[in-house]
Amino acid sequence: MTDTIIYAARKIITMNPSRPVASHVAVRGDRILAVGDLAELDTWGDYKLDETFADKILMPGLVEGHAHKSEGTFWRNVYCGYFDRADPDGKVWEGATTIETVLDRLKEADAQLDDPEAPLFGWSLDPIYMDNTRVTRADLDTVSTTRPIGVLHASGHIMNANTRALELGGYLKTGINHPGIPLGTDGLPTGELFSPEVMTPVAALVGFDRAKADGDEKGLWDFGRLCVRTGVTTVTDLAARLEPDGVEAMLKVTGDNRYPTCVVPLKAFMGATAAETVDRAVELKGMSSDRLRLGKIKAFADGSIQGFSARMRWPGYHNGAPNGLWYTAPEQLAELYRLALAASVQVHTHTNGDEATEMVLDTLGPALMEVPSPDHRFTLQHCQLADAAQFRRMNKLGMCVNLFANHHFYWGDEHYRLTVGPERALRMNACRTALDTGVPMSIHSDAPITPLGPLFTAWCAVNRITASGRTQGEYEKINVAEALYAITIGAAYTLHMDDEVGSIEVGKKADFAVLEDDPTEIGGENLKDIRVWGTVQGGRIFCAADL
Amino acid sequence: MTPPLPVTVIGGYLGSGKTTMVNHLLRHADGLRLAVLVNEFGELAIDEDLIEAEDDDIISIAGGCVCCSFGSDLTGALLEMAQLDPRPDHLLIESSGVAIPSAIVGSVSLLDGYRVDGIVILADAETVQMNAQSKYMSDTVLRQLSDANIIVLNKTDLVAKSELSETISWLKQQNPNVGILDAQHGVVPPQAVLDSFLEKPASSGRYHHTQNLEMTTLIPDNPCDVEGLAQHLASDAHGLIRAKGFATSLTGQKMLIQVVGNRWDISDAPDHRADGIVCLGYKGEALQSASLAT
Numbered sequence: 001m002t003d004t005i006i007y008a009a010r011k012i013i014t015m016n017p018s019r020p021v022a023s024h025v026a027v028r029g030d031r032i033l034a035v036g037d038l039a040e041l042d043t044w045g046d047y048k049l050d051e052t053f054a055d056k057i058l059m060p061g062l063v064e065g066h067a068h069k070s071e072g073t074f075w076r077n078v079y080c081g082y083f084d085r086a087d088p089d090g091k092v093w094e095g096a097t098t099i100e101t102v103l104d105r106l107k108e109a110d111a112q113l114d115d116p117e118a119p120l121f122g123w124s125l126d127p128i129y130m131d132n133t134r135v136t137r138a139d140l141d142t143v144s145t146t147r148p149i150g151v152l153h154a155s156g157h158i159m160n161a162n163t164r165a166l167e168l169g170g171y172l173k174t175g176i177n178h179p180g181i182p183l184g185t186d187g188l189p190t191g192e193l194f195s196p197e198v199m200t201p202v203a204a205l206v207g208f209d210r211a212k213a214d215g216d217e218k219g220l221w222d223f224g225r226l227c228v229r230t231g232v233t234t235v236t237d238l239a240a241r242l243e244p245d246g247v248e249a250m251l252k253v254t255g256d257n258r259y260p261t262c263v264v265p266l267k268a269f270m271g272a273t274a275a276e277t278v279d280r281a282v283e284l285k286g287m288s289s290d291r292l293r294l295g296k297i298k299a300f301a302d303g304s305i306q307g308f309s310a311r312m313r314w315p316g317y318h319n320g321a322p323n324g325l326w327y328t329a330p331e332q333l334a335e336l337y338r339l340a341l342a343a344s345v346q347v348h349t350h351t352n353g354d355e356a357t358e359m360v361l362d363t364l365g366p367a368l369m370e371v372p373s374p375d376h377r378f379t380l381q382h383c384q385l386a387d388a389a390q391f392r393r394m395n396k397l398g399m400c401v402n403l404f405a406n407h408h409f410y411w412g413d414e415h416y417r418l419t420v421g422p423e424r425a426l427r428m429n430a431c432r433t434a435l436d437t438g439v440p441m442s443i444h445s446d447a448p449i450t451p452l453g454p455l456f457t458a459w460c461a462v463n464r465i466t467a468s469g470r471t472q473g474e475y476e477k478i479n480v481a482e483a484l485y486a487i488t489i490g491a492a493y494t495l496h497m498d499d500e501v502g503s504i505e506v507g508k509k510a511d512f513a514v515l516e517d518d519p520t521e522i523g524g525e526n527l528k529d530i531r532v533w534g535t536v537q538g539g540r541i542f543c544a545a546d547l
Numbered sequence: 548m549t550p551p552l553p554v555t556v557i558g559g560y561l562g563s564g565k566t567t568m569v570n571h572l573l574r575h576a577d578g579l580r581l582a583v584l585v586n587e588f589g590e591l592a593i594d595e596d597l598i599e600a601e602d603d604d605i606i607s608i609a610g611g612c613v614c615c616s617f618g619s620d621l622t623g624a625l626l627e628m629a630q631l632d633p634r635p636d637h638l639l640i641e642s643s644g645v646a647i648p649s650a651i652v653g654s655v656s657l658l659d660g661y662r663v664d665g666i667v668i669l670a671d672a673e674t675v676q677m678n679a680q681s682k683y684m685s686d687t688v689l690r691q692l693s694d695a696n697i698i699v700l701n702k703t704d705l706v707a708k709s710e711l712s713e714t715i716s717w718l719k720q721q722n723p724n725v726g727i728l729d730a731q732h733g734v735v736p737p738q739a740v741l742d743s744f745l746e747k748p749a750s751s752g753r754y755h756h757t758q759n760l761e762m763t764t765l766i767p768d769n770p771c772d773v774e775g776l777a778q779h780l781a782s783d784a785h786g787l788i789r790a791k792g793f794a795t796s797l798t799g800q801k802m803l804i805q806v807v808g809n810r811w812d813i814s815d816a817p818d819h820r821a822d823g824i825v826c827l828g829y830k831g832e833a834l835q836s837a838s839l840a841t
Contacts, residue, residue, distance in 0.1 A: 171657065176656075177653075178657055181657070197622050198657065200622035201622060204623070270619050311683075325645070325647065326645040331562075358683075
């Protein structure tokens with residue numbers, strides 16, 4: 001009986017300090033039986049030797065602690081981003097670096113549609129890199145005047161519409177007086193729509209409907225394929241509605257034996273009371289399967305920094321913009337924390353501004369006095385502007401943090417110049433401080449806001465280079481080993497999953513990232529260029545080239 | 548053409564009594580079909596005895612009223628409201644305790660088929676000043692109060708008279724022109740809060756909550772400076788809570804005037820409407836036709 005497979009590899013980076021490097025890993029079923037050299041593994045009895053990875057590097061399957069499954073659904077639409085980006089098929093779309101290129105790409109897509117009234121949806125536009133050129137409906141009208149067109153910006157906070165979309169959405173009229181809808185000299189909207197609530201009528205027309213995302217089976221499959229291409233074996237969906245239909249669809253897709261990823265969707269605390277949300281999370285937890293881990297909650301304290309809706313402490317925004325918005329009141333958050341702690345339900349809380357972080361710290365403290373919970377691992381998500389004192393409090397409260405390292409690359413220049421100013425921009429996403437103050441830390445992409453790819457995220461945290469090429473915040477850099485830890489065990493810890501994934505050691509899931517290059521040898525400045533062959537998840541092999 | 552659906556935004560910080568007041572209005576809807584959009588379906592969103600049927604998306608309420616939750620997508624919910632058959636007479640948006648009401652009004656005013664009636668903010672007489680100083684919520688609470696066209700100062704039974712008048716003058720500092728209604732347990736005269744009630748005849752016993760309010764009808768000069776009149780009625784001069792009715796402009800156009808607290812709005816009206824403006828305000832605050840006229 002040989003139900004044991006031993007994989008030989010060029011090198012296995014285990015992230016297990018007692019056996020940091022090995023040449024072979026034995027897998028039985030979906031779990032790791034042993035790690036070592038062949039002689040050591042031979043002691044476990046019969047095996048089949050598999051040389052598939054003989055010239056590859058194996059790492060623990062990477063864990064993305066903050067992504068959204070819309071990373072999968074968006075690719076059915078037109079990619080308008082500034083940077084090169086690979087789609088679920090592995091095709092790399094060259095970045096569109098001028099508005100003309102963006103329009104050309106939309107025109108290509110337009111030409112492929114038979115129905116002249118069918119909608120067209122583009123995504124990931126970012127005029128920040130094009131001298132903040134404003135895109136108007138006249139620009140998009142050069143693509144089509146017969147079909148509604150919407151182009152969502154990378155931040156997710158702005159959408160451009162063409163005239164037809166404005167007309168169908170009811171916005172093509174004079175007399176609009178709304179800060180989110182700038183008007184042209186003709187008194188009609190320019191087609192720029194700021195903020196999600198303003199976008200809704202147009203977004204619905206072009207098929208960008210957040211509410212339907214849970215039940216989107218193809219999107220979930222594409223999300224899984226992107227995970228394979230980036231070495232990810234465990235990915236979060238932060239946050240989801242998790243209505244019964246959506247959960248059923250997610251259970252079905254992830255339950256398919258060809259599905260390559262373990263998905264961890266968090267239930268959004270929105271549109272229901274704290275008690276109902278915690279009850280639902282408990283119910284969901286019981287519905288979890290091997291590859292769909294339910295039962296956690298995501299709460300939102302504030303908005304975004306570049307949207308000026310994050311809550312900032314004094315002195316506020318660098319450009320003088322008024323303070324942002326609370327999405328949840330402290331009393332509601334306090335109730336959620338108390339009930340969740342009592343029900344052993346983990347809560348991750350979105351905070352961007354430092355005042356939002358402060359509010360969460362002030363709120364969780366008393367909740368923990370009421371419901372002592374030694375291993376709650378409540379996690380702050382993004383937490384981009386926290387200072388050292390706040391990290392010290394996180395440590396005392398037993399909190400984890402998941403910092404938005406990618407943000408620093410994509411929008412660091414903007415934060416330096418406009419939103420928070422030089423000093424705070426230097427300490428944004430303070431990985432060094434988090435580790436030095438003993439806060440369990442992960443780093444993330446927030447895909448699709450920035451592309452899924454933990455090795456790129458690691459590169460961001462190690463180098464802190466902005467899009468313009470400046471190093472911003474030398475002190476907050478972390479080293480390669482720390483970054484690799486953050487995208488494996490570090491992220492697994494924030495999900496209470498470090499007992500089963502995040503390192504290659506006996507008893508854990510046979511989850512590997514299969515790499516062509518060695519991240520510990522290639523140099524921190526080259527981490528983003530590491531080629532990913534594919535993954536092994538639960539003992540099943542997924543080669544990116546064969547997807 | 549169907550007239551636009553009037554929308555009232557009901558805001559105020561957590562615990563100020565928004566839900567209680569909404570239930571009071573539903574209980575005294577008296578034939579008006581109210582549709583309520585709430586941020587969330589809590590256990591206590593609608594008094595149980597008012598509920599006729601309930602499913603995931605909509606609660607049916609006695610008297611033809613309905614209640615829906617909008618979660619994070621108010622615009623989407625408003626678009627769905629427009630499809631309701633039969634159409635509601637008046638839409639109430641009960642916003643979350645941290646929402647900025649003027650932002651909600653901004654979203655509503657973008658959509659065709661709706662007309663903003665006003666922003667009614669509830670304030671807990673006992674805690675409003677404390678909330679306005681709280682570490683995190685101060686600016687949010689103050690923005691809510693300054694967005695208000697009418698402030699319902701609720702739970703007045705919990706504070707001493709002197710404290711109450713101090714709170715009222717403090718509120719007037721925050722929002723100099725606002726109409727202030729005092730209330731206990733969210734009990735307010737419906738016609739002061741929603742203009743749709745003003746159109747109904749006064750015979751149905753609806754006015755037993757009017758406390759110290761009274762109504763009068765102002766017959767404006769014909770023609771008159773309609774805009775000037777509307778501004779005047781919305782000023783702080785008369786303690787007016789609401790006014791609604793018709794006047795004839797200097798160019799001979801019939802106009803509809805609608806005033807709620809400090810907010811006023813004029814729009815074209817059909818020629819056959821007779822001049823006359825129903826005014827609702829406090830007794831003893833010079834609510835006289837003569838003094839109302841400009």
